[in-house]
Amino acid sequence: MAGRTGHRRAVGALIGLAGGTFLYTAAEALPIGLLLPMAGDLAVPPSRVGMLVTAYGAVVMLASVPLTALVRRVPRRRLLSALLAGFVVSTAVTVLATSFALVLAARMATALTHALFWAVVVPAAAELFRPGLRGRVVAVVFAGGNAALALGVPAGTWLGERAGWRASFLAVAGFGAIVLVVVAALLPSTRPEEGHAARGATPDARRFGLLVAAAVLATAGAIAAYTYVALFVTEISGFAASSVGAILLARGVASVLGILAVGAVVDRNPWLALIGTVALQTVALLGLSAFGHHAVPAVGLIALAGLAFAAFTAALGGLVLQVAPGRSDLAAAAVSAAVNVGITGGAFVGSLALTDHGVRSTVLIGALLSVVALTAALGERLIRPVAAAPPAGAPVRPDRAECLPGTRRTPAQAG
Numbered sequence: 001m002a003g004r005t006g007h008r009r010a011v012g013a014l015i016g017l018a019g020g021t022f023l024y025t026a027a028e029a030l031p032i033g034l035l036l037p038m039a040g041d042l043a044v045p046p047s048r049v050g051m052l053v054t055a056y057g058a059v060v061m062l063a064s065v066p067l068t069a070l071v072r073r074v075p076r077r078r079l080l081s082a083l084l085a086g087f088v089v090s091t092a093v094t095v096l097a098t099s100f101a102l103v104l105a106a107r108m109a110t111a112l113t114h115a116l117f118w119a120v121v122v123p124a125a126a127e128l129f130r131p132g133l134r135g136r137v138v139a140v141v142f143a144g145g146n147a148a149l150a151l152g153v154p155a156g157t158w159l160g161e162r163a164g165w166r167a168s169f170l171a172v173a174g175f176g177a178i179v180l181v182v183v184a185a186l187l188p189s190t191r192p193e194e195g196h197a198a199r200g201a202t203p204d205a206r207r208f209g210l211l212v213a214a215a216v217l218a219t220a221g222a223i224a225a226y227t228y229v230a231l232f233v234t235e236i237s238g239f240a241a242s243s244v245g246a247i248l249l250a251r252g253v254a255s256v257l258g259i260l261a262v263g264a265v266v267d268r269n270p271w272l273a274l275i276g277t278v279a280l281q282t283v284a285l286l287g288l289s290a291f292g293h294h295a296v297p298a299v300g301l302i303a304l305a306g307l308a309f310a311a312f313t314a315a316l317g318g319l320v321l322q323v324a325p326g327r328s329d330l331a332a333a334a335v336s337a338a339v340n341v342g343i344t345g346g347a348f349v350g351s352l353a354l355t356d357h358g359v360r361s362t363v364l365i366g367a368l369l370s371v372v373a374l375t376a377a378l379g380e381r382l383i384r385p386v387a388a389a390p391p392a393g394a395p396v397r398p399d400r401a402e403c404l405p406g407t408r409r410t411p412a413q414a415g
Contacts, residue, residue: 150252
């Protein structure tokens with residue numbers, strides 16, 4: 001009975017952590033959908049409201065590693081509860097703010113809690129279950145963020161258009177209070193240095209470097225194409241503007257399915273999952289660049305690209321727990337910062353391509369960046385340590401026999 005109760009608590013805590021990733025993703029992206037209502041109410045140009053997203057990402061990018069190092073000794077439950085409480089308060093301040101400056105300050109406070117939350121949530125979730133389930137656990141956590149993009153942001157935009165943008169942020173703050181109660185009640189109070197997920201299972205600084213490079217490049221490729229997808233489907237694929245929401249919903253649903261499906265693969269072979277998802281994204285974007293003028297293939301390829309990128313993020317989370325060269329929370333913070341570099345860089349490169357060569361070029365740029373990311377991921381195969389065979393005729397040392405193909409230790413050697 002105690003074991004069953006413990007399992008239920010672990011599942012409840014995992015759902016709470018996935019709820020946290022839903023919250024932070026929704027809060028980061030909401031100003032995109034509420035750009036015009038916020039600009040009108042705060043009496044500022046829409047471009048200044050766009051700064052709420054850009055500045056938010058910059059804070060996450062710069063603060064993730066330093067803040068994680070600063071609180072590295074704080075127990076997980078206490079830290080995550082404090083971060084979620086900070087999220088609720090800062091989001092409530094956003095609701096009550098009467099000036100753009102105060103909204104911006106509140107958003108920066110939310111971004112600081114975001115930077116820490118994403119660094120800690122992966123190892124905290126992994127600790128709830130046995131090591132063999134890490135990939136599936138990480139997939140559930142990341143599914144919360146993808147569900148926010150697929151359902152939360154559209155729902156928040158719909159609410160904001162009808163009841164005002166403040167109602168959307170108030171709803172997010174209310175849901176945040178529920179998530180805070182769940183996490184504070186159910187998450188075990190373990191110290192960061194304890195447990196199987198505190199450090200990388202097979203630490204490797206070289207592999208970790210490739211992981212960071214792949215994170216930047218694959219994210220930049222995905223964002224370069226996705227940022228202007230509404231323009232692509234109307235100008236290239238021939239859809240009406242009213243169809244964009246349904247197309248993005250299809251992409252969002254595919255993203256959630258992809259991230260849940262990849263979990264078992266991450267548990268068996270995380271590098272294969274990473275390589276496979278980047279390759280799938282490359283194929284989808286190349287296909288979209290070539291066949292995007294056909295309506296049905298365009299929708300399918302947009303959905304496939306979303307599925308691939310979502311699954312890629314889950315593979316990233318699983319690999320952090322494997323190859324982190326030191327503490328897994330610091331490694332997760334570095335990867336989170338890398339992803340935000342990719343988001344910022346991808347949007348910027350896409351804007352340059354759009355201005356100079358049109359919207360089709362944004363998809364092609366995304367595909368090319370994905371090819372480079374795939375090259376970085378495949379680089380792991382080149383640095384894998386391989387046992388060298390002895391020269392012909394040389395005696396084989398008993399302690400090395402098990403490393404060579406076709407050899408077996410005798411009972412005497414095993415003893």
